[in-house]
Amino acid sequence: MKIRYILLLIITVLGVSSCYDDKGNYSYDPKNDIKITFDASYFEAILGEKIKLTPRLTFAIDSNDVDLSYKWTFLGKEISDQRNLEWVVDTVTSNHNVYLNVTDNRTGVTFSGGISAMLSSAYAKEAWVVLAKQNGKSVLSYIRETQEDDGSEYGKFTYTDIPDIYQLVNGEELGTEPVRVLEHFAARGGIGHFWVLQNGGQGCVDLSGEDFTKDILLNDIFLDGNLPVDFKPIDMIDMKWLTCVVNHDGKVYTRKKLTNQLYNSGYFIDRPLEFENEEVDGSRMVLAPFSDLNYTVMYDKVHNRFLAIADLKKETAGKVVKFTVDESGYAPDFARLDNLGNMEVLHTGYYEVKEGESGDQGYYSILRDRTTGNYYTHDFRVNAMSESSNPSAFPVLQCQIDLNQVINGTSKNVFNVLRSWVYGDDFGTPYVLISKDNELWLYDRDAKMPVEKYYEFPQGQIITAIDSESVGSRRVAIGMQSGEFYVLDLTRKAVNGQKEKLIYASTHNFGEIVHIRYKVCSGNGWGY
Template identity: 25%
Template sequence: MKSIIYIGLLLLTLTSCQEDKGNYTYRNINEISVTGIAATKTVTQFSILGMSPVINQTMPVSADDLEYLWYVGKIDTLSQELNIQTPVNLYPDTYEAYFVVIQKSTGIFTKVPFKLVVESQLGQGLLVLSDLNGYANLAYWERSGEVVQDVYEKVNPGLHLGRNPYRVCYMFKGYSIPAFVTVMCHDEQGGCALNPVDFTKFKDYAELFYQTPDPLHPDGYGYSNYFNYDETAFGDLYNDFIINNGQLHERSTYVGWYQPAYAVDQDYRLSEYTFMGMMQYIFYDNEHSQFLQKTSWPPNSFSVVEVPEGYFRDLYLVYADRGFAGTDYPHYYCVFKEKTTSDHYFVEVLMSPSGFKPLKKEKIGFAVQEDMPFAVSFTTSAIFYGVGNELYCYDTGNGRSVSCYNEFGSGAEITALYLVPQYGESSQYPGETVLSAVKLFVGVSLPGQEREGSVFEFEVNLDNTLTFIRKKEHIAGKIVSMTWKY
């Protein structure tokens, strides 16, 4: 027993701590803490992220000895200022974000994590396509009145939409396909399609097709939802069309690509406009001055629409859109040019269950200029058009033109027109949506600044007069097209 005790004492002696005779110098450090940063910060895309944290120090040092860093993800720097005030060009999402304070002289730092929630700003509003410094450019005018310039470049740094912009279109959600915005350009790429939520690139224009057409030359876009069908949970039931280089390409609700909707041996060249209604899809062949109807059988072919002999002889379609019909079936208002002269004609056509029928043809009394912008009022019998810095209304009932507005500014030029309906709740039937107003947006070039494009907003009255509402000046380049984003 004594032997065991002696062995235990020996082991205790060998394993006991020895006296620490090292020479250490101890000093206090500056402990840094941060307050004033919420655990979650929610901000709207493209708006200003602003926060002013409070720095607490146990041994305060000068401001020159402190560095700051705000970042998201791995290392996507937002700011290097104490009080952050920076635009948020991130995609809508939830991010892990951090604020770091560093004392330069010691290397001591404090990192504060928080969640940054970026919400999409891009609800309903007007998309404005323009040519800015040789490139296609998109501006977005939100319904509340805020304008976001350079939408695409903000979320796609270093990229461009294309050159020689031609048209911007909103393409609705289908059963198996998302909604997207297509910017059409007359360049080698043809433009591209964008996600309408955050304006990231969705696809190149060429990727919209089952077979890439050659050449890539977008002309127009047409959309028609199925008659008497409501929107489904998966999107609208519809057919829509892209006209590329005068040839038709079709996409239905259940198909994700645009497919050739024509026989390769058919000789035609379509205008950019589509006539749709009563489950009919009709197009105008500018090559042979005739209307063609897409047939369901045989597939991928057209039949010539019968009209009074000589009615459209040697006529070239300049512009067409759905016009005022009252309680009748769809009416289309058209502007045609005679190929052998400088004469222009107004033509009104009806699309009814019994077929396609021209109703009126009369010579236009005003001079139609090349690239003249038009817009059709679908609540009154009128076509609006611009000449220089003056906006006119052509009354399709009496064939007369009157000036509507000319206060766009000295040297201004009207370059684009766009009409859009506005809906609201019925006062007579609560919960029911009804047409509340028709807005006319006028794209105007005001020379003298790099961003020459301005947009004026009007309400169309029932007597074809206009009520000025507001304007946004110098928000774009030379405006070529506008559309409403839903």
């Protein structure tokens, strides 16, 4: 989002009114100046939407008896000759101006003003992307989120369900055996693409983030068409230079991009990623956007340790390294990052150390002692990788937590660490969510109070997917095995019981929901 705001600032500075003479036989009178302005520096619209613009004309003299003509243009094409613009958007683009030329027909002098247009397709907006299994087939759906200013702190959110968007756009079935989705970006900017991981039909497919049209198949970008044996992907990480796809057996296959300006370039190789002459197990990659660390954190299940996969630059992308840790930073009861000992990692998520800033990142795990069965929280932070040194990690805290009422060995559990760190009185969301069938439980990692039940959904529904990648993690999407979709409020006021927790409950059955990802649309320096 930072990039977008910077661009808008530049546009605002540049979007000033001007005038010019048609070089006819007229005498220019500066008292006839007309200043053209708009109520905002830009407007947003989607393809096919009718927009209305009403310019403000400020005259240097009385405007009651002025003979004017108007010409609206966009991308060099005239779109209206009326004073106020009514135009059906027929182009997808961003950061281009709609111009209004106003000519004083008595003097022949033309005055110009412009407003920036952010024009996108109907599907290039923030939304939750939902991957589900229905009637044995993969189904991708799009739930658009719209924010309205109702005078409240964060506004009012409304939602529009667009089921089976892949079939709608591409006119064909997506495939079978759905796994997960991943939004990824290119350094040149633009709306992020979406990888859909599935193990049946056409296999994994990358889709345009603008309109969800099919771009490329994963099977087609392995070198010489050589796919790994028993290739059934379960996860993917797409960074600036390196793309990693994780097979069901934990083996990691990589692609080094030829350029970071494109969503896809270069080929995967069918040789698994290695570290210290051994294949690494990458089945626990920790997807952590907006960190700008120049690497991805990975939990190596075989050796029970955390490692980093480098992405600092093209030449070293794919190098696996250990974290540098000051030994004095380890408390006696803190499980080491290079050897977690008797601890089993149930889940690792990430959080922002400083809201909205990059360069440092926190990683938060739920551990279980294999001997005692006790549960623990495990918190460490890392800094960015540089050309002169490997990344450093800093142990924060490990403490015991009672989760026996949530994790019982028979109920379905889904974990989620909300990314936002505490910031202000009602902004931070320092929470860990754990589902237990139809119940959602919450742990405040800041207050460290006992885990509490946050929300109970109807009996018979089982939570299968949780996503908290909306801005500030203030809204969380919940997907059910039986096809229901919900959005919950996780602001401090909702957590403290000062406002309603349920924001949205869809009436559509999406099928068995297997994964949800919030579509942020625009990436940043991290690049995935």
